[in-house]
Amino acid sequence: MNPPTSVRPVDAATIDGYTHETDVVVIGFGCAGAAAALEADAGGADTILLERQSGGGGSAALSGGEIYLGGGTETQQACGITDTPEAMESFLLAALGPGADAEKVSLYCRDSVAHYRWLVGHGVPFKPSLWESPTWVPPTDDGLMWMGENAFPFRDITTPAPRGHRVTSDGFGGKVLMSVLAESITTSGVTVHTDTGAAQLIVDGRRIVGVLARHFGEVVTYRARSGVVITTGGFADNADMVAQHAPQLVGLGVNSDGGDDGRGIRMAQAAGAAVKHMSAGQVGISLIPGMMVRGMIVNDLGQRFINEDVYPGLVGQAALFKHGLRVWVILDEQAYEEVPEIERWGVVPHFVAETVAELEREIGMPDGALQNTVAEYNRHAAAGTDPYFHKSARWLRPLQAPFAAIDVRKGIAPPEYGAAGGGGAEVFTLGGVCTTVDGAVLDLDGEAIPGLFAAGRATSGLHSWGYISGTSLGDGTFFGRRAGAAAADSCFHAP
Amino acid sequence: MNPPTSVRPVDAATIDGYTHETDVVVIGFGCAGAAAALEADAGGADTILLERQSGGGGSAALSGGEIYLGGGTETQQACGITDTPEAMESFLLAALGPGADAEKVSLYCRDSVAHYRWLVGHGVPFKPSLWESPTWVPPTDDGLMWMGENAFPFRDITTPAPRGHRVTSDGFGGKVLMSVLAESITTSGVTVHTDTGAAQLIVDGRRIVGVLARHFGEVVTYRARSGVVITTGGFADNADMVAQHAPQLVGLGVNSDGGDDGRGIRMAQAAGAAVKHMSAGQVGISLIPGMMVRGMIVNDLGQRFINEDVYPGLVGQAALFKHGLRVWVILDEQAYEEVPEIERWGVVPHFVAETVAELEREIGMPDGALQNTVAEYNRHAAAGTDPYFHKSARWLRPLQAPFAAIDVRKGIAPPEYGAAGGGGAEVFTLGGVCTTVDGAVLDLDGEAIPGLFAAGRATSGLHSWGYISGTSLGDGTFFGRRAGAAAADSCFHAP
Missing domain, CATH: 3.90.700.10 (Succinate dehydrogenase/fumarate reductase flavoprotein, catalytic domain)
Incomplete structure (x- = not known):
């Protein structure tokens, strides 16, 4: 047995009976994990969702609750806004690039209205009123806001439309988003194991077949018949990883729930996953x-x-x-x-x-x-x-x-902005493992690692160097859903 | 057999007899590879040096030929310059950081005079005269130059001294450095295999035991009884890797011999190696x-x-x-x-x-x-x-x-500056695999991968984000020597 700190994969041959067996294991109950688990469950897969902390939420629950959506959502329409997926795509490619994942951005924009409806269908509220002035998050409960689409240079690149869909709340909306998704999880077939920290992947040759976790110090093992989905968040809380990969973020405050330790990224890497855009970061300033x-x-x-x-x-x-x-x-x-x-x-x-x-x-x-x-x-x-x-x-x-x-x-930011203790800025990381649009994790040869999926900030998602608020929750829920569905689907095709 | 593009390690159990057997295999005949091979040979190890091209030299041979050395070299003394290892260390930590490898920088400075003498002992010429004005490389044959040590903010941090030791030449000095080292290789016990491109590492469990290479399309295999040393250079010539890891360098001209394709880095990663500072780059502008x-x-x-x-x-x-x-x-x-x-x-x-x-x-x-x-x-x-x-x-x-x-x-740079074709700048990458000061390659757990060593631009060396000319040839030769010596040494201790 490797020490608890090791991320080296465990050979399945050394596992003497699994504690749990299921089709899909999702690691991390933030927005990406919730979305992945819901779709895996909807796809007919037995699904277990692991969360290291005592309850779900992750960094998503602490966020402002903006979700970048457009192309003509009902909220946009109610505010009298005309929008198209093409304009949304042009904006995101300009704002998130150069080097944004064009395939992911295109799909994300094309299916944005459908994703909006999925969120609303689960009960996510967006008040149909627009906050007009530049802001991090509206001080009101307005459900729509500009994300700089109407500012230079973007206003000259494509038709501007406000696409910041802010989950309605008396304050930050992330907690509302996560309570809605958690409620859906409760009424779904998903089994949630809290206080359970995934430690290492279990491998059979190249194929990922399970997860070794710790529950109050006890080792528990999970056999995942069809797939493991890593949705463990970024690495902003891991000072060593930040120093190695994102030196410009060293020493600053971190915007997270404290659990963005990059372990999921490293577990995937140790199993062969490639990473990209590890130096990128969002920078919230006071x-x-x-x-x-x-x-x-x-x-x-x-x-x-x-x-x-x-x-x-x-x-x-x-x-x-x-x-x-x-x-x-x-x-x-x-x-x-x-x-x-x-x-x-x-x-x-x-x-x-x-x-x-x-x-x-x-x-x-x-x-x-x-x-x-x-x-x-x-x-x-x-x-x-x-x-x-x-x-x-x-x-x-x-x-x-x-x-x-x-x-x-x-660091004069008020409490609503988070601590902003680190010299006036709070950051999080945007880089992570390389995935297909269906969440399959790619190795250094660019080939999918069988049985391994990922979504959210553990992956390099829509972003390259640029960042617009709402693309974290947007990327996490959108590609989380796709990863969960793909993991479920693979249970009917796994060898 | 994996396709030629794969960097996935090959299981030793599948190798049906090796083409060659030796103690140490060094991959890449640039300055780091030459230094590693010379020291492995000096340490008593049978050593084979592989080079993909038809002759040695690498990117080092095309460089200006500055080597950052100090602490009181004979060239400095002859120019009337007083210097100490401590002042050198303070300057490098300030110029290469934040996040420069403090242990490597300290050792590099402490042993700089000894390294200077090793180079001179092999025949590397440094004319004892100082070029005073800021420049990329002296237009004369002066052997000593300032690297900004006397400019703000460095002049206020520590006592300034010029430490750019420029290999004397009627033009760029890199070719002289490499012809001197190549001559030493010729008179050493090192066997050189040119036109031989390393493709994959050969592994026995976690231990690296050899190299699979291609020689004019034919597969040749090398059993390395004690160690493989990767000195294959950076990844500036690999557009995909640049886009994934150093997006700010995309689309620019490249300062290399065309072979900085990052393959050695990816081979090491596929065998479990951790990387760092992949977004860092040197930027030569016109x-x-x-x-x-x-x-x-x-x-x-x-x-x-x-x-x-x-x-x-x-x-x-x-x-x-x-x-x-x-x-x-x-x-x-x-x-x-x-x-x-x-x-x-x-x-x-x-x-x-x-x-x-x-x-x-x-x-x-x-x-x-x-x-x-x-x-x-x-x-x-x-x-x-x-x-x-x-x-x-x-x-x-x-x-x-x-x-x-x-x-x-x-891009008005004259031919002596290289093509500078890419919009007025030529870049190279500074990130690579994580190594100890003795060149042992570290995995994601921070543990050495048995049998695997690396040096030069395939590694993250002295640098974090900063860069001073002379620290590439300096880092490559200094830590190349240490990696070669450690690989040789391990042949007497390998299990």
Whole structure:
């Protein structure tokens, strides 16, 4: 027996009778695992869902609850929005790439309305009202939001439509999504084993035939007659893996339930799985988009670096990957006052000054740095243009005294945003094992490993380097369903 | 038998007699492979060196020939330079990190003088004269050069000393290095098999016991009684691997001999090896450092982003990773004239203008963008300071009409720089398999895979995200030697 830390596969010949036998074993009860288990069950497979913690939910339950859906959902229609799968696909390829999985993106967009209906059919609520301003998540219970589709450069690539479907909730929607899916699991034929941490895959030659897990320290073994589906999440909580694969994310706060330890990815790798896009990450930073979009975001040399009306996650990636998070939101009193109280999340600026020169000195920027930027911004804004970054005219206005600055690294995010303890940013990883659109895990030769499936953040899904909120829950549930169905289907074809 | 494209290991039980038997097999005759083979031979092991091409050299033979060495080498002493291993270590940790392998860096610095002497002992020439100005490689035959040790922020971290030991040559020094090492191989006991491409490892359980290779289409098998050393280079020539692991390098020119296809990395992975830092890359861009340092480098919004006197590879990484290579060198006539003819490499500016406003328009920058930057640069330069990026006062002077601009993406590099065909940049990868300081390849559990060693760019060596020229040949020869010695040593301890 290997030590508990080992992810090396166990030879089936060494297993002296299994604790449990079933058709499909799904590892991890987050959104991908729930979707996979429901579809495996619906496909007629005996299905056991393993969860290391005492209850389901995973990181999905802690998320804002945005699901990226479009192409003409009933929620979009009720808000008077016209959309097509083609426009959705063009946006996602631009926002998630270069290198986004074109086949996955295409399928995801083509079947998005159907997936929306599957979610709604299980009871997921989306209030048919639109939140108009850039935000991480609406401060209201609105069920539809823009994800930067109407901002440069995306607005010029394809017809913009808001596609952020936010699970209706009095706060973050992830817990509502997961309670709905958990309820469906309860009324399904799926058996749930909680407090059961999968440790190693069991192999017969190349074929995955089961899972060795631990339940309160006891070894339990599962024979999976047709397939094992890994839906264990990313690796943001594993400091060694982050250092090895995503060095730009080292030392930051993590957005997860604490269980994104990458074990499922490593178990798959040890059984031959290939991985990709391991350096990619989402970067949530401590700022209020409603303030930023009415002012500007600059690095610590006073340079702007992005149009402030894009999806704030893209601002976060640029802030971290290009400027080491040393960034400031600059605004004036009018901008601050314009942000509705409900959207301020209690944030108060760190510096206030009567002149830009004074603000610049207080922040510690070089003499002239911010003065030049604000003067240039104001000169063009007066003409209603932003020739540097093409922020929409809607948000352009010369800034006037008094001025204010917010230090993004101070981690001023309110509790609703999570701790944001790690220097003003919370990250999660986007890379993982390589899969087909049906969740089959691929080895280094590009061939499917028999009996092994995966979905959610344990895989490299729709994303390459880019990220738009809603594509995690979207990717997890959509491809989770496909992986579960494929694993169930293979039970009728397994040799 | 797996198809030729497969990297899946071959079970030793299926091998019906080996074509060749030896103690150590080294795969790849670049600088790491040559060093490994020489030390395995010196350690008393029967050693066969496999090379897919018709002769040795690898990418090393096409390189500039810089080897990063220090701590008080005889070449440094002859140039009047004082240095210590501690200062060298501080510089490398700062320049190659965060996340550089501290144990490898420490050992590399501590034993650097000894490694220098090993190289010189084999006949590697370093002319004891110093090239003073920032450059990719001296246009003269000088044997010592600065690698940005005297630029911000490094000059403030530790005592600066030039450590770029450039193999003396009438041009690029890599070919001289490799001809010297090849000559040593010839007079050693090492057997070289050229035109022999390693395809798969041969395994007995977890232990690596040999190599299956192809020689003009024929399968040849090697039994390695004590160890296999993979020194096959990086994966910059493998478009699929680049897309999967280093998406920021996609579509660029490649600096290699064309054989950096990552096969050795994948062979090791398929046998269980862990990899790290796969997204890291060196970025050589088409600019003349002597021109840039006397002027400035800006992005296409006219923003400066780095002090122009650092090692130009760091400028290249910033230009690609932060500005998508959309960068321009801006200089004035005096700066151009000051660059010695020999250092101009035939480069002529793309735009010349009497005013900055005119230059800005010709380039297509927003109105005011470059004007503000140059005015700000000149204002501070007149006072001898650069509060933005801390370029050394030596290079600061207000720029005066007429002005000129060089488009880095135009790929204007002369032949000596390589093709630089890919939009003005040539890259190579820095990630690879995880190894100990003795070259033992580690699996996902962090345990050595018995019988498997690796060195050079097939491994993740000294580097994390940063890169300084000379650390490739340095890492390859230094850790190649250690891997070869360890493989030889294990022949006296193998079970």
